Amino acid sequence: MYYKIKDMPVQERPRERLLKLGPKSLSSYELLAIIFHFGYLNQSALDLAKILLNQINNISELKNMTIKELTKIRGIGQTKAISLLAAIELGERVLKGHEEKIQIASPNDVFTLLKYDMITLQQEVLIALFLDVKTNLITKKQIYKGGLTQSLIHPREVFKYAVKYSAYSLILVHNHPSGDPTPSKQDIEVTKRFDEIGKLLQIELLDHIIIANNNYLSIKDYMKTNK
Numbered sequence: 741m742y743y744k745i746k747d748m749p750v751q752e753r754p755r756e757r758l759l760k761l762g763p764k765s766l767s768s769y770e771l772l773a774i775i776f777h778f779g780y781l782n783q784s785a786l787d788l789a790k791i792l793l794n795q796i797n798n799i800s801e802l803k804n805m806t807i808k809e810l811t812k813i814r815g816i817g818q819t820k821a822i823s824l825l826a827a828i829e830l831g832e833r834v835l836k837g838h839e840e841k842i843q844i845a846s847p848n849d850v851f852t853l854l855k856y857d858m859i860t861l862q863q864e865v866l867i868a869l870f871l872d873v874k875t876n877l878i879t880k881k882q883i884y885k886g887g888l889t890q891s892l893i894h895p896r897e898v899f900k901y902a903v904k905y906s907a908y909s910l911i912l913v914h915n916h917p918s919g920d921p922t923p924s925k926q927d928i929e930v931t932k933r934f935d936e937i938g939k940l941l942q943i944e945l946l947d948h949i950i951i952a953n954n955n956y957l958s959i960k961d962y963m964k965t966n967k
Contacts (some may be wrong), residue, residue, distance in 0.1 A: 744920055754786070764927045767797050775827050780815030788815045803828050842877040844869060850949045851956040853877075858962045860916040866914045868898050870907035871946070878905045893930060902943045910938070912948040921950045921957035931959045 752755055764772065772789035779785045792813055793799065810821035819917070844850060853949065866884040869877060881901050884893055899940040902910055912934060914927075923931075931948040938945040948959040 769793055772824070774822050774898075775823050777823075778820075783815055784896075788813075788820075792816065792961070803832070820907045844871060844875050844877055844911065844946075847947060847949050847956060847958040850911060850947070851951060854913055855954070855956075856950060859915070859953055861915050862917050864911065864914055864917065866893060869900065869911040869913065870905050871904055871911070872906075873908040875909065875946070878907055895934055898934070899937065899943060900943075908942060909944040909946045911946050914948075914950060916950055916952040919953045919955075921952040921955045923950055923957065923959050923962055927959060929965060931963070936959060 745762035751760075754766060754773050757770065758766055758774065769789035769911065772792065776788055779788055779837065791792040792810075795813065796802065796805075805825075805839060806820040807818060810816050810824065811818055842853065844853070851870065853869075863885055865882060867880055867882050869880050872878055874908075879901075883897055891934075896914070898910065901907075909943075912931070916922075921938070927948070927950065934948070935945045946960075949958065950957045
């Protein structure tokens, strides 16, 4: 006879047990039930999890199962199979320390990466993106919050991170809360200063991007066209 999870005592339900005791306290079939979320007809998600585990010798076999194989089990449709394989893949990446590389190949890539972080800010914020030789993002650092002036933005605050992370190049990014991406004289002077120091240190300043609402501007491109 099958029982619905909602008919179980609250303290015995998988989600509630995880909240109270943590994921390590749950059995494999309870964890699977949380991923499945729903059962099938008169079978609960717990029932489906037990049926699945009874058909394999070891839980590690799950990572080699295909969607086609999983959906052969009555009650496990494509959605449940996809959720399960996604969870397994994510777990493997966490264990392996897998990192997705983000390549910054254009000003638009910078805008896509940072627009949601910067368009709602009420103060100017300067962020530095540190890149490897293939322009993959190594890391990003917030350098300063406030007005962008040469006297307050010292290059050593940026280049010390470039050296620490063995960056091949970097990109400066700051926002204009006014919504106008046009660079100020100060923006251009800061860019020139960092460009010169970058050349001396052989850590190239690829660009300085201004983000303003849903617009962006490359200061290096601006300087080329406004000589």
